[in-house]
Amino acid sequence: MEGKGKGGLVKESRGCLAPRVPESRNSLAIVLRWRAYGESDKIATFLTEDFGKLTGIAKGAKNSRRRFPNSLEPLARVRVHFRQKPTANLAFLESCELRSSTAAFTDPTRYAYASYVVELTDQLTLEDDPVPGLYALLDEALAELERGPATSAFLRGFELQLLTRAGFEPQLDRCTRCDRVWTGDARAHLSFSHGTMTCTACRGFEESGMSVDPVLLARMAELKTLSLAACRERAHDGLARDAGQVTGRLLALHLARPLRSVRLIEQLAPGSVGRQTDSIETPDESVS
Numbered sequence: 001m002e003g004k005g006k007g008g009l010v011k012e013s014r015g016c017l018a019p020r021v022p023e024s025r026n027s028l029a030i031v032l033r034w035r036a037y038g039e040s041d042k043i044a045t046f047l048t049e050d051f052g053k054l055t056g057i058a059k060g061a062k063n064s065r066r067r068f069p070n071s072l073e074p075l076a077r078v079r080v081h082f083r084q085k086p087t088a089n090l091a092f093l094e095s096c097e098l099r100s101s102t103a104a105f106t107d108p109t110r111y112a113y114a115s116y117v118v119e120l121t122d123q124l125t126l127e128d129d130p131v132p133g134l135y136a137l138l139d140e141a142l143a144e145l146e147r148g149p150a151t152s153a154f155l156r157g158f159e160l161q162l163l164t165r166a167g168f169e170p171q172l173d174r175c176t177r178c179d180r181v182w183t184g185d186a187r188a189h190l191s192f193s194h195g196t197m198t199c200t201a202c203r204g205f206e207e208s209g210m211s212v213d214p215v216l217l218a219r220m221a222e223l224k225t226l227s228l229a230a231c232r233e234r235a236h237d238g239l240a241r242d243a244g245q246v247t248g249r250l251l252a253l254h255l256a257r258p259l260r261s262v263r264l265i266e267q268l269a270p271g272s273v274g275r276q277t278d279s280i281e282t283p284d285e286s287v288s
């Protein structure tokens with residue numbers, strides 16, 4: 001009787017005015033990178049399975065082994081728990097469980113190749129733009145690199161599948177302009193400025209580029225469709241170097257900055273990185 005209704009109204013009114021706490025979410029994720037923030041915090045970026053690329057602040061992460069037990073290191077496969085306001089740039093990271101040890105990557109060469117696939121993925125993706133299958137591709141690549149060394153065909157397969165899933169699928173089996181399928185001894189022309197393959201008739205005189213053997217393009221098209229484990233077993237012969245040049249040119253169109261991991265690979269395995277002007281230097285197979 002004594003103000004029951006009144007109390008209800010006040011309570012309701014308070015409920016409307018109180019700031020809403022975003023709900024806690026979680027997802028499988030791979031750590032792409034982190035940086036220190038202040039004395040004790042870290043800002044980490046993940047590729048998550050359910051929400052795409054995500055960056056969040058981990059308060060007190062430098063001192064909290066309970067909430068962040070070595071789980072913010074690049075290459076770590078984790079389950080991240082976070083809250084995010086719709087308008088905020090940074091998520092609030094609540095905790096991060098380590099799901100898979102990064103012990104395999106204590107080997108410097110494997111660490112370098114794993115860093116390469118992670119860095120490429122990071123640069124070809126945007127936040128707030130989840131891409132179906134991208135997490136699975138990177139997860140598969142890291143799992144394969146835990147099992148064994150990289151090969152040229154493995155690396156080209158990953159690069160081509162990454163381009164495809166990120167929305168930059170190269171058309172390799174026919175001329176991009178006239179749709180003519182490669183036949184006989186016709187050569188394809190890769191445009192460095194557009195990343196497209198054209199036939200001799202459609203090639204503009206003004207375009208810089210390189211001539212590519214359609215036999216190589218057919219092999220590369222196959223790599224787009226295979227599992228990375230199957231790619232690893234594919235033969236890589238005299239055409240391997242050209243394949244690396246083609247993917248290097250295609251990737252370079254989408255990279256904002258040079259890849260640090262490529263420098264690391266070249267230091268560990270001299271000669272394994274192709275030299276191309278105005279292109280990224282795609283690494284070749286591991287020597288380990």
Ligand SMILES: [Zn+2]
Nearest residue numbers: 175178199202
């Ligand atoms: Zn054409």
